[in-house]
Amino acid sequence: MKIVYINPNATRAMTDGIVATARAALPGAEITGMTNADGPAAIEGAADGDAAVPGMLTRLEAAQAAGADAVVIACFDDTGLAEAQARAACPVLGIGQASFVMAALLGMRFSVVTSLPVSIPVIEENISRQGFAQNCASIRASGLPVLTIDAGAPETLDRIAATIDATAGEDGAACAVLGCAGMAPLKPALEARTRVPLIDGVAASALLARAAVEAKRGVGMRAP
Structure with a gap:
């Protein structure tokens, strides 16, 4: 199972900490991170979140192209969550x-x-x-x-x-x-x-992402 964590802000060190936490919570999964270099250094309030959405959605496309089974938006504000869910073929969760x-x-x-x-x-x-x-x-x-x-x-x-x-x-x-x-x-x-x-929310999202992927696979296997 491949889970990609997208950090909507541009701080790579934060992405590293997020990925390490998620891997510890779900050691059997392949967990990687992407940092939105086009976003603000930190998301603090609605204006920063809005500024981060375009770059986050670009990383979403890259995550899907890389074969992600699930994507997690790693900002507690769930930055762009609805937009990402509308575009993605895989489950998308927010840590909030x-x-x-x-x-x-x-x-x-x-x-x-x-x-x-x-x-x-x-x-x-x-x-x-x-x-x-x-x-x-x-x-x-x-x-x-x-x-x-x-x-x-x-x-x-x-x-x-x-x-x-x-x-x-x-x-x-x-x-x-x-x-x-x-x-x-x-x-x-x-x-x-x-x-x-x-x-x-990082650890919780890893566990819930696994459940969402397994549920999606189960639904897909059902006869119409």
Whole structure:
């Protein structure tokens, strides 16, 4: 099974961390990454997301030409997800979408911990449009830029962990969703700093992509 992760932003180091996380979650799959060199260095808010869509769709075409069984859009904003799904012959998932689905499958009311406040409206709209509003306790911004999160300094980890703790203590969340692709490699360090269960969309998307591919194959094998 070949799964391609497309990072809509232009930061290659983030793509490497995403791919490593996905491979650890699904070691039996062939997982590769593509970086949208035509996009902004970091996607922070709707304007950045809109700017990243054309380049992301170009990488989608390349992923399909390379024989991808599934494609994952590796931005928590699910940048261009609807457009990609409309164009692709294979399953296309977003890591935000995968996080919400996984929380619902686990029966857990979740809060999202993201980067900057500018990201909240996009995430809020996605949660509502995808039908998960009743499962969401809150969306909290850590106040940290995406590239600062990706660097993963100790003070960054402490600040994210404090925001995670607030979702349980103040918002009544049963788990926290890591609302930035750059947080995926930080999950083990964050787990050491908080007792709140964490859901990482990169790992969740790898598992759900496998399920989607297998389901698609099963449907395709049925007699009409």
